[in-house]
Amino acid sequence: MKYEANSPEEYIAQVPEERQAVLEKLRNTIKNNLPQGFEEGMSYNMIGYYVPHALYLDGYHCDPKLPLPFISIASQKNSINLYHMGLYAKQELYDWFVAEYPKHCKRKLDMGKSCIRFKKIEEIPFDLIKELCTKMTVKEWIAIYESAIKKK
Secondary structure (H helix, E strand, O other), rough: OOOOOOHHHHHHOOOOHHHHHHHHHHHHHHHOOOOOOEEEEEEOOOEEOOOEEOOOOOOOOOOOOEEEEEEEEEOOOOOEEEEHHHHHHHHHHHHHHHHHHHHOOOOOOOOOOEEEEEHHHOOOOHHHHHHHOOOOOHHHHHHOOOOOOOHH
């Protein structure tokens, strides 16, 4: 589903009522645990956490006017999704997450390259997401991003 919103608050107000409190809790979990330097805002019609141009002037290579994305959250038709670019870009982080997930959730992990889909919102592993958010600094994310882009 696509929501047109100018702020995270506007976005959350538009999602189905039964998801609003969960999205707010997910938002606060991310905001309160990301290392210093990441900013929150709207990115690709989702709530996004990114490296602002003030810290990374080049921005996102697909559209340099946009800041460098890192994490996004969205309410989709059948799930709440968390997109974490670090999981896609750093194999060790991906492996850690996949190994830790069963310790926090009974449900099978539903994950793409950077997308984690939570179909049962009452089973979102907030403690695991909290820990995931602490695992990569802005400086590390920029270095990983630049090494991946320069290879292409």
